Amino acid sequence: MSEQVQELAANRVLVVGGAGFVGSNLVRQLLDAGSGEIVVIDNLLSAECRNIPSDKRVSFINGSITDDAVLGTIDDDFDYIFHLATFHGNQSSINDPLQDHENNTLTTLKLCERIKGFGRLKKIVYASAGCTVAEKTFDDAQASIEDAKISLYYDSPYQISKIIGELYLNYYYHQYALPCVKARFQNVYGPGEILGAGRWRGTPHTVWRNVTPTF
Known part of the structure; x- marks a missing residue:
């Protein structure tokens, strides 16, 4: 990812969900690449403020963009927007579909x-998930072709919400020429992840199709 981040040097960037595991690592890479001002919006539902790097180029807004007051702080003065805010996990979504x-x-x-x-925005990057198109199988995983037929059956609210997000991005691209990229993450792990999060969320130790969660 570092090479791609270099292209964002000296730009003004918004990271929605920037206090989380993925978001905070992205913010660090943006800073290392020489980014200009970075604004982080996060409601800290599954993140901690201490994850945000201490740097004069970084400012933090505590809240959710579902709140109109928070959403209203986003003006046409960003070059790039990363939408990483999410309610994590298939099992968590089954436990609380409304959240x-x-x-x-x-x-x-x-x-x-x-x-x-x-008008200033060059790109919005949307954090989707590999499970939106991956074949539902307990066997060896197979690569999915982008234009292949996919089922309308999804077995968790998380999958549904992520595919709906992609469909909304498609709509706004075609209707308003909104420049967008959909990045499908799959089993992300690394420095800064919350080890044991499954335990403190009360998530059952469930084997999800052919994927065993990390607890």
């Missing part, structure tokens, strides 16, 4: 509606 909807689906729609007419 999943609010933090995944609603955040994406409201953000797209807010920025659809922005």
